[in-house]
Amino acid sequence: MTSRSSSFQLLFLADTHLGFDQPVRPRVKRRRRGPDFFANFRRVLAAALEQQVDLVLHGGDLFFRSRVPETIVDQAYRELLAFADHGIPLVIVPGNHERSRLPTSLFLQHPKIHVFDAPRTLRFGLGGARVALAGFPSVRRNVRADFRQLVAATGWSDAPADIRLLCLHQTIEGATVGPTGYTFRTGHDVIRQRDLPASFHTVLAGHIHRHQVLSLEEDGGCLLPVIYPGSTERTSFAEADETKGYCRLVFAPSRGGDWSLDRSEFVPLPSRPMVTVELPARLAPSGVEAFLADVARNAPADAIVRFTGSQTVSPETRRAFGSARLADCLPSSMNVQLGSGFFDGRGPERAT
Numbered sequence: 604m605t606s607r608s609s610s611f612q613l614l615f616l617a618d619t620h621l622g623f624d625q626p627v628r629p630r631v632k633r634r635r636r637g638p639d640f641f642a643n644f645r646r647v648l649a650a651a652l653e654q655q656v657d658l659v660l661h662g663g664d665l666f667f668r669s670r671v672p673e674t675i676v677d678q679a680y681r682e683l684l685a686f687a688d689h690g691i692p693l694v695i696v697p698g699n700h701e702r703s704r705l706p707t708s709l710f711l712q713h714p715k716i717h718v719f720d721a722p723r724t725l726r727f728g729l730g731g732a733r734v735a736l737a738g739f740p741s742v743r744r745n746v747r748a749d750f751r752q753l754v755a756a757t758g759w760s761d762a763p764a765d766i767r768l769l770c771l772h773q774t775i776e777g778a779t780v781g782p783t784g785y786t787f788r789t790g791h792d793v794i795r796q797r798d799l800p801a802s803f804h805t806v807l808a809g810h811i812h813r814h815q816v817l818s819l820e821e822d823g824g825c826l827l828p829v830i831y832p833g834s835t836e837r838t839s840f841a842e843a844d845e846t847k848g849y850c851r852l853v854f855a856p857s858r859g860g861d862w863s864l865d866r867s868e869f870v871p872l873p874s875r876p877m878v879t880v881e882l883p884a885r886l887a888p889s890g891v892e893a894f895l896a897d898v899a900r901n902a903p904a905d906a907i908v909r910f911t912g913s914q915t916v917s918p919e920t921r922r923a924f925g926s927a928r929l930a931d932c933l934p935s936s937m938n939v940q941l942g943s944g945f946f947d948g949r950g951p952e953r954a955t
């Protein structure tokens with residue numbers, strides 16, 4: 604049996620996309636999804652404190668885009684700072700939505716907060732192990748060609764370590780996304796599996812929003828798991844059927860003293876149902892209220908509703924979906940997403 608003193612426990616989350624659907628001065632008053640995103644972010648940090656894990660890793664896309672309103676940045680950093688004050692190290696990989704760098708803030712000077720702002724290796728003594736986390740900020744061009752060089756530039760091999768983790772915000776060959784399970788294979792932004800160095804115990808990656816574990820078998824039979832915790836909330840309807848959450852990893856030493864990944868579990872987080880409703884082609888403007896009343900009756904009260912088929916209904920009918928009409932006919936606990944293509948009939952509606 605492994606005692607608490609000789610195990611290394613890590614919580615791994617990614618793609619929190621804070622600031623999503625959270626306008627500072629909304630033009631239309633309706634329920635926003637922004638608070639859901641913050642709530643799940645808080646749930647992970649609360650779990651880390653409750654379980655007294657040794658380290659928390661955020662795999663990137665802390666924020667939903669590179670230019671985030673100051674109030675959102677402040678709110679996020681306040682939460683991170685309050686967490687870091689408890690003494691648990693927090694490591695962040697800047698993601699592509701941050702344009703590979705996080706908004707500058709004094710908060711990030713906290714001694715327990717570490718950001719991979721350049722290729723580097725962070726070393727910790729935690730849980731009785733020498734832990735080395737190597738990583739670099741999200742690379743948006745030609746990561747496939749430059750990957751080996753980027754890993755070398757982290758300096759991971761400069762010092763001995765019991766546990767080596769490679770921390771990325773990238774697409775790795777074999778990762779799958781979307782309702783049809785599209786699998787990434789080739790492309791200048793896809794890292795080849797055979798380029799992943801077997802000297803690491805695990806690759807911990809953000810960027811792919813579906814939770815998945817890729818088991819990579821090297822020629823010699825070595826297994827190097829790649830873990831994507833996935834996003835902590837659904838950022839688009841392509842993720843409608845995905846369970847969201849984060850990962851908890853426990854590393855432990857063998858009798859011989861070699862450390863390995865002992866357990867890894869996916870911990871689900873709550874997320875509201877996403878419902879797609881197709882507009883009947885013959886829907887008349889006068890029928891929109893009854894149609895919406897039907898949606899209000901049949902969809903879960905807290906659903907995020909998307910209407911498809913807007914291209915086939917008349918412009919008059921589309922215009923009958925004004926925000927006042929939606930607010931009148933649907934419970935305020937629901938969200939409705941009308942993409943930019945809705946009113947001009949370009950459809951299909953996009954969520955992000």
Ligand SMILES: [Mn+2]
Pocket residue numbers: 618663664698700810812
């Ligand atoms: Mn993302």
